Amino acid sequence: MDHANLLRPADEAELAVLVAEAAGSGRSLELIGKATKRGLGRPVASEAMVDLSCLTGVIDYSPEELVLTARPGTPLSEIEATVGAASQMLAFEPPDFGPLYGGVAGAGTLGGTLACNLSGPRRLKAGAARDHFLGFRAVNGRGEAFKAGGKVVKNVTGYDLCKVIAGSYGTLVALTEVTIKVLPAPEATMTLCLMGLAPDAAMTVLGMALASPHEISAAAYTPAEITTDLTPLGASACAAIRIEGVAPSVKARALALRDLLGKQGEVSSIEGEVARRFWIALRDVAPFACHNEPLWRLSVPPAVGAKAQARLIEAMPGARLYHDWGGGLIWLIAPSAKDAAATAVRGALAGLGGHATLVRAPLEARAHGPVFEPQEPALDALSRRLKASFDPRAIFNRGRMYEGV
Amino acid sequence: MIVTLGRPSDGGHALKMPEPDSRIIAERRGLVAALRSVAGTEAVIDDATSLRVFECDGLSAYRQLPLAVVLPRSTAEVSAVLKLCAERGVKIVPRGAGTGLSGGALPLADGVTVGVSRLNRILEIDYANRCVVTQPGVANLALSHAVSAAGFYYAPDPSSQVACSIGGNVAENSGGVHSLKYGLTSNNLLGVEMVLIGGDVVRVGSKAFEAPGYDFLGLITGSEGLLGVITEVTVRIVPKPETARALLIGFPSNEAGGLCVARIIGGGIIPAGLEMMDRPAIHAAEAFCHAGYPMDVEALLICELDGPPVEVDHLVGMVKEIAEGCGANSLHISTSEAERLRFWLGRKSAFAATARIAPDYYVMDGTIPRRRLPEVLRRIGDLSRSFNLPVANVFHAGDGNLHPLIMYDANKPGELARTEALGTEILKLCVEVGGVLTGEHGVGVEKRDLMPTMFDETDLNQQQRVKCAFDPEGLLNPGKVFPTLRRCAELGHMHVHHGQTPFPDLPRF
Structure with missing residues (x-):
């Protein structure tokens, strides 16, 4: 460096x-x-x-x-x-x-x-x-x-x-x-995709899968443009559910999940290299790698995933996003704004029990706005004392998380 | 000053606790009145007979009457009690259900025990977010019962789960026989509300997977009541597996049993439970509950697999093949729920079984790298003979957590002291082979003085500085975990000064 x-x-x-x-x-x-x-x-x-x-x-x-x-x-x-x-x-x-x-x-x-x-x-x-x-x-x-x-x-x-x-x-x-x-x-893996669901229906489907005994190892929801970029499934929203394990178990659980979720929408599947690349892309936030707008990572209770999405889109009509963790994680590209859209993003999450991190933005925006969710005073004071307990002169990465921390 | 606890006739070793503050003890009446004014008259216990209930936890060799006990009914009352005590410089000992095995809730003569037993309501069951919000005094098993009808359970299952509180589980980071596959308490928590020593109430975590800032939730979990008092807990619940089956496998040697465990895990199988018993434990258990255990084996393995029926059947076949390849001389596979439970019966009653063949027993709790198991069992056998005390071993084999049970008779002069000395040697052995002092029971007072076998002074000073960040006056559960109490001012001193570095002449910047 x-x-x-x-x-x-x-x-x-x-x-x-x-x-x-x-x-x-x-x-x-x-x-x-x-x-x-x-x-x-x-x-x-x-x-x-x-x-x-x-x-x-x-x-x-x-x-x-x-x-x-x-x-x-x-x-x-x-x-x-x-x-x-x-x-x-x-x-x-x-x-x-x-x-x-x-x-x-x-x-x-x-x-x-x-x-x-x-x-x-x-x-x-x-x-x-x-x-x-x-x-x-x-x-x-x-x-x-x-x-x-x-x-x-x-x-x-x-x-x-x-x-x-x-x-x-x-x-x-x-x-x-x-x-x-x-x-x-895991020896084997399989991803089921429920196609064309609106956000609230998709979150319901992911929730049903996660409440089942079929040991879901990943649950995401991608909009049409991301689905079409990453899969051969076409330009349609995709509620993706991954199962992993020994081969006979994966086969049996895939059948059981098709039974469980079939009434909610059309069920497709991806396997092998296509599925592997799909999950790696979501993992690495590849769909939003080549953008200039601020990138946010939102952690919310899974059940409010759809509500959070509606509020975010209402506040920022040009925003693009996808969900992971069964609705509990939202990756969001926010239209550029003076504060990297911090006010809009955090305002949309108010009262939903989640928090937002500004993962990528110009240096100026990260220097002047809170990258990590501001903490209440007692926790903020505790954070400063914890920092001092390891690093009393604040010499390590000073200010990386919060002012002075 | 050395405070000798326990019954001196037991011959237990003298446990040095912080010197009681005679000024605090002298002002006891005024303190009790003040506590009653903030928590209510009946919430404060101060008569000697009623205090007796709280004199020890599950480590009953050590006993001490607390100065007073408070059983608050709300977070606000906990906060008021902690604020009051902090202002007066009075020490606090948090207490869950009092089932802990390392003396973490051992009272202090000049300390107020704050029990969470009346904070005993489940506040919210949220199936959509797959979590439960509960007060800390609710029993571990009660959480699973509350969500059972909907097909869920709370995964960590310490053997005391009928009685132990979820707040105590957080304080101790409790495990259980299924922790290899499903994790410890810390892996199944989403959030807590906690009262700090000055009375501040903080919430860390929520129903979301991750929280901003430093991971205080992870730090508090397993902190043994030294950082704060837990007043609310949010736990993850998971869908119950469709089915479970177990294999009961006997081996002609501990080596063969250990090899089988290594091959199961090395072969890519993470069983729901993987328990091993040595010959003394097998014989004690069989005599006690007639589970049908083979008597001509040196080591017995219970391997439980759970999940979809097709997966369980597949894995049962794989484990059977591995076991046969490791020289198993006895192998049974459960074909019914009754049979599976019978396999577990002996293991689950191993402690009680030991109690039948010896007047007293002492449970140890170290973790070792599994590959060292045969050597460790051999050396425990040698120690057992040289101390002339029988030892039976039960072993959470999947994660290397070893529970030697030392059998003794407290009525024989000196036998408790010899038992504790043997226990110390066993734990030192665990550390020597690359393991740790405690896998799930906690340090408390029991293993406090052994901490220097695992950590040097710098390691322990850093831990105590973290303690100082939460509790600068050292009022929360002092005398536990750390062998030497350090004043925070002393720990905070920087021993490095400008111009006095080890190599002042070398250019660095």
Whole structure:
């Protein structure tokens, strides 16, 4: 990356020394891996940049223990190839946001994925990145190397610090080693598509599937233009339901779901490479990669997905969106506005019990408007105290999440 | 000052707790009156006989009468109580149903125990969002019962689920026999409402999958009552599986049993439950409940598969083949619900069965990398002989969570102390092989002094700084989890000063 002061520690010990020095002088540091998601969050003004991408390599992986330990600079693509060779996967289906921010695919690191707590379509069944983050080593803002969690799948010894590190966007610690849970990859998969449903009917269908015992592993709703780009199913809205598992089970559940949902609309299906690419595209927000307008990520209670959509379109007639997580996640391209449409987006969500994150926007908009949903005063104060407990001089990624945090 | 708890005649080790503040104890009458003014007269318990009920939790070797007990009926009352106590510098011990096994709810002589037993209503069942909003005093199993008719359940199922509270489950991040497939409490929570020590009420999470900002929900889960008092919980509910079947598989050695577990999981199967018992546990269980367990095996595996019938049948076939390839010398497959439950009967009554053959027993709870199981069982056997105390092992084999049951007689002088010493050696062994001190029971007071075997001072200081972010005066459940109490001011001191870095001459920026 381009920075006047670029530091590239080779190991944890070197990192600890340079952080201790920065802490001593109060110099701010921007932490990066491959910098593929540097556009996510508020811009960080730092006196030096710390490139952690030299901390690479899988340290331990034994498939039958369901645990993998690696250095955080290891490319996610390398981790996925390693576990894939043992017919396993990262069940939270981590997205690759490289192209979303104008970079290349396959460059992002495991550490960056965990730091941003990024999860894909399977999140609704398997949980988020944070649910698979078992332990770590890191350097805190005092320059102290420490560890938390463990290297086994079941552990309640001490505070579960993995949870706050996941989704902390590098504002608390610099990771030096991470241990994650891995799971068997499904032998077979099938995606059923209910075509041509209006948003409220589509959400009802997704809800019916998710309330059934058929173990839905992904549930999305794409408008006609996205369906036609990603599938051979034509220009029609698609409520897509994915099932995974052993082949006889997938076959039986597909039949059962056709029975259950057949009355709600025409049922098509996609399989193989087409289905795989469809879910990867939704995971990576590929339909909105090549746009200039602000990109928002909305997390809402699944049952209000259709209502949220109606309000968003009413407030911003030119907006484009699609749903994942059974209606609980909305990706939205908002027409450009002075505040990156923050007022319109957050206004539309008011009272629905959700929140919005400005995932991609010009630097100016991210610098001056709240990228992450503003918090109530007691939580905001707690967030600042938590930040200080790891990083008392606020040297790591200062301001990435909130002003000063 | 060392406060010796428990009955001294038991010979249990002296547990050092924070020195009781005599000023607080002297002002007890005034405190009780003030608590009554904010929570109501009958919500405050202060007579010695009634307080006796609260003197311990599930770790009953340690007992202490609390200064007073408050049983609030609303979040506002919890908030008022915490505000009052914070103003007066009075310590708080949160308590769910009191079923915890690590002493997390052990009272303090100068502390107020805040119990959530009267916050016992389910507030909302929301099938459209597949969640339940509940007060913390509701029992774990009651949640599943409430949604059962609609085909749902709440997945985490600690063995105490009839009695344990969902608030306590959050505090301990409780697991259960199905946690390998369905996760721990933390993987099944959507949100909580919590009261901080000064009385502030915060909500983290909601019915949406994700919340903005730092993941306080994840941090609070498993924090053992040291960060706040939970007053409301939103949990995910999931559709009940269509069917379940179990295999009961005997092996001529622990090695063969361990190999079978590794091959099942390595082969891509995540069973709903995967439990292993060693020879002493099998024999104790069989003598107790006559489940029909084979008596000529060294290790017994119960493998339960759930899901659509066609999937379960398919996986049963795969597991059978794997087991035979690992040298199983006994194999039964359930063909009815009654038979499946019979397979579980012995495992589920293993603790009670142990209680029948020994006057007292002590349950340990470590996690190990599964590949080290045969070695760990062998070394536990060696320790058992050298301490002259029998040990039976039950094992959540899928996730490596080992529960050795040490059998002893508290009436024999010194035997409790020897039992605790053996337990300590077993947990040190778990850490030595790459595991952890506790898989699901929590640290509490029980494993508090063993924390340095797993974490160094820097690790523990960082954890305590997080505690300080929530509770700068250290009033919430002090004496639990951390072996050494540190003042937050001391922890906050920066030991690095400008110009005094380890290599001041190296150019860095």
